[in-house]
Amino acid sequence: MSKKVAILGAGSWGTAFSIVLADGGNDVTIWGRREEVCAAINDQHENVDYLPGIELPPAVSATHDHEKALAGADVVVLAVPSQSLRENLTEWAPYVGKDAVMVSLMKGVELGTLDRMSEVIAEVTGAGPERIAVISGPNLAKEIARREPAASVVACADVDVAQMLQRRVHSPAFRPYTSVDVLGCELGGAYKNVVALSVGMAVGLGFGDNTTASVITRGLAETARLAMKLGANPLTLMGLAGLGDLVATCSSPLSRNRTFGEKLGKGMTTDEVVASTRQVAEGAKSCSSLLALATQSGVDAPIAHHVDAVVAGTMTAKDMMDAFIARDTKAETD
C-alpha cells in the first residue's frame, strides 16, 4: 500500500504535521507556494520562515509544483488559510487521486457561503464523506514540531477511514483518537479561535484569570449551543477538539489568535495587527461567518457578535468586556 502523503500548505501547521506523518512512517511531500521555502526544506531540512530551528526528518521533502506533490498520494492533507481553500483546491482537484482521502487541518468557516472546510472540499472535488476527514485538537504547531506529547481527534463519517488515518498519524509523541463527528470537530476548532481573540483582548486590557476563565467557559457554552443546534455530538465539544483546543489556544502565548486579541486589547487596530505578522489568525475572519451561522440558526452568540465588532473597528475591546458583564442576566444553562 502507498504511504505517500501530500501536504498542501507549507506554513507552521502543514510543516509541523509533516513531522508527525514522517514519524508515523509516511513519505511526505509538502507543497509550498514560495519556491525559496521549498528549497530550504529540501536543502537545509528546515522551514526557516515558519519553524526556524526545527530539523525536518529525511522523509519530508517539498515542491512548488502541486502536480508533483499530489502524484501517487493516497492521503492529501490540506493546510492553507481557510479563506483561500476554495480557490486553491479548484486548481489542485484534477490532480488528486480518485480514491485519495482528503484531510482538513484548517480551523475556519468560509465567508459568504458559511461552509465548513469539509463542505468546501466536498463541493470542489465532488468527493463523498468517506473521502473527507478532519484532524483537530490542542495542537500548537511549535510544540508538535518539538515532539512534545499531545493528543488529537481524527474525524471522518466512515469509521474505517478514520481508523486508517489514525494508524498513519500515530507516532511516539502524537496520540490520535477517532470520531465520526466531523461537524463538531470543525466547529470546535473554528470557534475556539474567536474565543481566543476575546481572551487575548482581556489579557491585553490587563485583566487576570477570573476574567479569562469566565470568557473561556462562556465561550464553550456558546460553541456548544451552535454546534449542537447544527447536529454535533455534545461530547465532541467536551473533548480534545472542543475543550482541549479551547484551553490550549486561550492559555498559550504561542496562539496567533490570542496574540491578535491581545494586541487589539492594547489598542492596536485590526489593520495594524494584520500588518505586524505573516501568520494567519483564522478567528479574525471566522468571527463574522460564525456569527452569521449562529444568526441563521437562531442561536445567541454574544462572544462572536462582540469580537466581530471589535475586529471590524466599530467597538473597543474595553467596551466589549463591559458589554459582556452588562448583558441581561439569565440562568447559566439556558
Ligand SMILES: NC(=O)C1=CN([C@@H]2O[C@H](COP(=O)(O)OP(=O)(O)OC[C@H]3O[C@@H](n4cnc5c(N)ncnc54)[C@H](OP(=O)(O)O)[C@@H]3O)[C@@H](O)[C@H]2O)C=CC1
Ligand atoms: N499553527 C498551528 O498551531 C495550527 C494551525 N491550524 C490551522 O491550520 C491552517 C493553516 O495554518 P498555519 O499553517 O498555522 O498558517 P501559517 O500562517 O503558519 O502559514 C500559512 C501558509 O499558507 C500559505 N498561504 C497564505 N495565503 C495563501 C493563499 N492565498 N494561498 C495559498 N497559500 C497561502 C502561506 O504561504 P506564504 O508563506 O507564501 O505566505 C503559508 O505557507 C489554519 O486554518 C490554522 O487555523 C490548526 C492547528 C494548529
Ligand SMILES: O=C(CO)COP(=O)(O)O
Ligand atoms: O489551532 C491551534 C492550536 O490547536 C493554533 O492556534 P492559533 O491559530 O491561534 O495559533
